[in-house]
Amino acid sequence: MIFLLFINVLISTPISKISFEGNQTIKNRELYQIILSRPKEQFSELNLIQDAKRIVHFYESRGFFQTRVEPEVETVDTVLEITYKIYEGMRPKIKDVRFYNGEQILYRFLEVEKGDYFLQERIKKSMDNIEAYYKDRGYAFAKVRFNTIPDSGVLIFEIQKENIYYIKEITIKGIKFCNQSVIRQEIEIKPGDIYSGKKIQNSRMRIYRLGFFNMVNVEIVKVSEDTLNLIFNVQELKSRILNWGIGVSLPLSFIISIGLEELNLFNAGHRFKIQPSFRMNIEKEWETKFEILYSIPYFTKLRLSPSLLPFYWYEDKKDFIRRTWGSEFRISRVFNENVQANIANKYKYFDISMKKDIPDTFSGTTNSLRMQLMYDYRNEFFNPSSGIYFVPVIEYAGGIFGGSNHYLRFETEIRYFQSIIWGKKNILAQRLHLGVIIPTDGVSLDEKFFLGGQYTLRGYDEKSIGPDSLNGEHYGEVVFNFNIEDRLILYKSIGLVLFFDIGYLDNRDKVFRRDYLKASTGMGIRYYTPIGPIRGDLGIPLNKKGWQFYLGIYHIF
Numbered sequence: 001m002i003f004l005l006f007i008n009v010l011i012s013t014p015i016s017k018i019s020f021e022g023n024q025t026i027k028n029r030e031l032y033q034i035i036l037s038r039p040k041e042q043f044s045e046l047n048l049i050q051d052a053k054r055i056v057h058f059y060e061s062r063g064f065f066q067t068r069v070e071p072e073v074e075t076v077d078t079v080l081e082i083t084y085k086i087y088e089g090m091r092p093k094i095k096d097v098r099f100y101n102g103e104q105i106l107y108r109f110l111e112v113e114k115g116d117y118f119l120q121e122r123i124k125k126s127m128d129n130i131e132a133y134y135k136d137r138g139y140a141f142a143k144v145r146f147n148t149i150p151d152s153g154v155l156i157f158e159i160q161k162e163n164i165y166y167i168k169e170i171t172i173k174g175i176k177f178c179n180q181s182v183i184r185q186e187i188e189i190k191p192g193d194i195y196s197g198k199k200i201q202n203s204r205m206r207i208y209r210l211g212f213f214n215m216v217n218v219e220i221v222k223v224s225e226d227t228l229n230l231i232f233n234v235q236e237l238k239s240r241i242l243n244w245g246i247g248v249s250l251p252l253s254f255i256i257s258i259g260l261e262e263l264n265l266f267n268a269g270h271r272f273k274i275q276p277s278f279r280m281n282i283e284k285e286w287e288t289k290f291e292i293l294y295s296i297p298y299f300t301k302l303r304l305s306p307s308l309l310p311f312y313w314y315e316d317k318k319d320f321i322r323r324t325w326g327s328e329f330r331i332s333r334v335f336n337e338n339v340q341a342n343i344a345n346k347y348k349y350f351d352i353s354m355k356k357d358i359p360d361t362f363s364g365t366t367n368s369l370r371m372q373l374m375y376d377y378r379n380e381f382f383n384p385s386s387g388i389y390f391v392p393v394i395e396y397a398g399g400i401f402g403g404s405n406h407y408l409r410f411e412t413e414i415r416y417f418q419s420i421i422w423g424k425k426n427i428l429a430q431r432l433h434l435g436v437i438i439p440t441d442g443v444s445l446d447e448k449f450f451l452g453g454q455y456t457l458r459g460y461d462e463k464s465i466g467p468d469s470l471n472g473e474h475y476g477e478v479v480f481n482f483n484i485e486d487r488l489i490l491y492k493s494i495g496l497v498l499f500f501d502i503g504y505l506d507n508r509d510k511v512f513r514r515d516y517l518k519a520s521t522g523m524g525i526r527y528y529t530p531i532g533p534i535r536g537d538l539g540i541p542l543n544k545k546g547w548q549f550y551l552g553i554y555h556i557f
Contacts, residue, residue, distance in 0.1 A: 013043050016079035022086040026062070031084070034058050043080050048073070055084060063117030064091045065150045093117055095153030102159045106130055118148055118155065130157060135197030138164035140220060140228060165195040168227040174215075174234040182269035183207055183232065185298050195228060202337055207232070211263045212239040239264035253281040269297040287315040305332045319471035324350040324446075326366075338377050344370045347403075350446055352470070364404035364444045368397035378417060382532040382554065385424045389415040398441060406441035415557055425489040431557040433481040436508065448475035451505040451518075454550035456481050458501055458539025459520035461548075466505040466516060476505035476516070483557060487526070495526035495533070518543050526555075 018039055020028050035051040037044070052069040059067040066089035074081045094116050099106050109129035111122040127144040134142035143160045170191060172183050186206040189199040200218055207216045215235035223229055241261045246254075257277040265272050273293040280286035295307035310327040326348035334340040351363035371394050378387035391413045398406025415431045433456075435449055445468055452474075453462030466474035481503040488496045502519040506512075524537035537550045 013075070013078070013080050015039050015041055015043050015082060016076065017081040018084075019081070020084050020086060022088065025064075025088060025091070026059070031055060031058070035084075037082060043073070043082075048082070051084065055086065059086075059088060061120040062091075063119050064089050065118075065148075066090060090150065091117060092150045092153050094155050096155070098154065098156045100156060100158040101161065102130070102157060106133070106157070106159075109133055112155065118150065123155070127157065130159065132197060134159070134161055135195070136199075138166070138194040138196075140165045140195040140197075163226055165222075165226055165228045167191050167193050167195060167230060168223050169229045171229065171231045172234065173231060174236070176236055177239075177267050178212065178236060178264055179267050179269070182210070182264070182267075182297060183234065185269075185303070186210065187232070189230070200230070203232075205337055207234065210269065212237045253279055255279045271295045283318060285315075285317050287313065289313045303333060305334070306330070307332065317471070319355050321353045321355070322350065322446075324348060339373075339375055341371075341373045344372075345401075346370060350444070354471075362444075364446075365402075366397050366405040366444075366447060367401040367403035368395050368405075369401065370395040378415075383528060384417040384429075385419050385427050386417055388417075389413075397443075397447070405443050405447050406439065407443040407447065408438045408440060409435070410438075411435035422488075427487040429485045429487055429555070429557070431481075431483045433479065435479045437477045438508070439477070445470050445473075445475045448477055449479035449505060450475050451479060451481060451503045454537065454539070454548075454552065455556050456483075456501070457503040457518055457520055458499070458522055458537055458550065458556075459541035459546070459548050460518060460539075465503065465518055467507050467510070467513075474505070477507045478505070478511055480504040485555075487555075489528075493528045495528060497524040497526055497537070498522075499524065499537070501539070522547075 015037060016039060018032070018035070018037060020031050023031060034054045036047040036054075037051055048071050052071055055069045056067050068087040068089070070085040070087075072083045072085060074083070094112060094114055096114065097107070097110065097112070109126060111125045111129070112119065116122070123146055127146060131142055131144045139161045141162045145158045145160075147156045147158065148154070149156070167189060168191060170184075170187060170189070172180050175183070187203040188206075189196055189203060193199075204216045204218060207213055213234050214237045215233070217233045219231040219233060221229040221231060239262060241263065242259070243261075244256075244258045246256050255277065256279075257275070259273065259275045261271070261273040263271055271293065275291045275293075276289065278286070278288045289311070290313075291309065291311045293307065293309050295305060298305055307330045308327065309330065311325065313322075313324040315322040315324075326346065328344050328346045330342050330344040332340060332342040346366065346368050348366045349363070350365075354362075373390075373392055375388070375390040378384035378389055393409070393411040395409040395411075396407075397403065397409075411434070413431065413433045415429070417430075418428050420426050420428050437443065437448055448468065449466075450463040450473070451457055451466060452460040452464040457465065463473040463475070466476035468475045481501075483499065483501050485497050485499040488498075490496050500519070500521045502517075504517045506516045519542045520539050521542060522537060522539040524535060526536075527534040532554045535550070535552045535555065537556075538547060539550065540547045
């Protein structure tokens with residue numbers, strides 16, 4: 001209940017002070033964040049009433065019962081002082097959880113347990129979990145409600161299942177250009193299948209990921225007591241995208257990039273992308289890249305997607321010129337929204353022309369077969385606060401495939417994200433990269449691992465660590481790289497990052513040499529935007545004097 005006491009004020013009178021009394025459990029700053037009234041602003045009786053309701057609702061969400069709030073307003077000279085007198089009520093703990101019309105298995109979906117308070121958010125999430133469980137098993141209109149008996153500490157979930165339903169027809173509406181088959185191949189559920197809420201949600205997400213729909217809604221139409229029709233209502237976007245960018249990164253270099261992408265070539269879901277870029281640093285070293293991607297959506301019952309990726313790179317360094325060109329043919333298979341695999345054949349040719357010292361040319365070819373799995377359980381792509389990302393890779397080059405490089409490569413990368421202390425405002429992010437390349441009959445430097453720079457070991461020059469060198473660039477056969485960051489939101493879109501990097505790069509026959517074990521620490525600033533964070537990092541090496549500052553887009557992992 002809410003009691004509004006005597007208010008003897010004028011609407012135009014400003015508020016000088018706001019205080020709380022009786023709140024033994026909830027801190028003042030938490031209550032202040034949820035009310036509408038503010039010091040130095042004009043008094044509003046409507047805001048005062050809403051403030052009291054908000055405080056009561058906040059207490060109820062924290063598991064309190066019979067909370068009362070009595071606002072008192074006092075005039076002091078020409079200003080007002082507001083005091084919210086709070087009677088918190090009781091806060092019992094859960095002693096028993098019961099299900100009405102449910103099974104024993106439902107306990108596994110609970111976000112609350114005996115000994116917890118009646119926290120509304122966790123109870124609501126438990127209801128959603130139970131409802132999703134039944135909707136994945138054909139109960140399309142399942143509903144879950146809850147009741148509480150606070151005096152006895154009893155929490156009751158009431159399940160209303162109704163009937164099990166099957167899919168009769170699936171219709172797609174709203175298409176103007178795209179072929180219906182492009183959408184249908186993304187829909188996991190088929191006519192005749194039992195209703196599944198999870199499959200429908202996965203289908204919506206897969207259609208969104210095509211990139212040329214800005215609305216995907218699913219309408220459920222009951223046909224009979226056990227059949228349903230599904231109607232996918234979509235709204236198309238322009239499928240052709242032109243993007244360009246001009247940027248500056250530190251250590252100082254200038255970047256220009258242009259991209260032309262067609263997401264729905266031939267109105268059949270084919271993708272075609274051209275991505276040229278140019279980069280030059282302050283020492284007048286420059287490089288240009290020209291890359292093309294052409295991919296075809298699933299064309300077999302196995303849902304395999306082939307892609308072709310030709311490329312050409314030209315690098316003009318201080319001491320040499322490096323040209324690299326080739327192509328990669330890749331076949332991908334998406335198992336679900338979190339797991340996918342691909343197998344790729346890469347053919348790459350390179351030559352390196354020395355400018356001085358040794359006026360000679362080195363060249364070689366790589367013809368390899370690479371297999372890769374990707375497990376991505378992060379809750380977000382640009383700024384994850386929880387989840388794990390795991391990618392193991394095996395690559396075999398040379399041998400029966402020919403070429404001048406012959407090796408076997410094992411590589412894996414693991415990223416782990418976890419919120420700490422203040423929830424999503426403080427994220428602990430970790431990345432581990434391990435790799436070994438085993439030459440079977442010789443391997444060129446450009447196929448080996450490298451370490452150093454803003455994406456691996458901040459504070460050290462790019463490709464500056466390792467036993468094998470090519471005019472200042474260092475490489476090795478065994479790599480270990482670990483990064484840990486504490487990402488803290490300071491204010492709205494501004495964030496602070498504290499980090500520690502450690503890495504090791506050496507050859508297999510001489511591992512554990514301390515000369516190639518390096519570490520660094522530092523801090524950075526983040527400005528979070530809808531398309532990802534803008535990053536500024538100061539890296540301080542622990543094995544030598546100096547520092548380096550980096551400016552870029554997105555987290556380094």
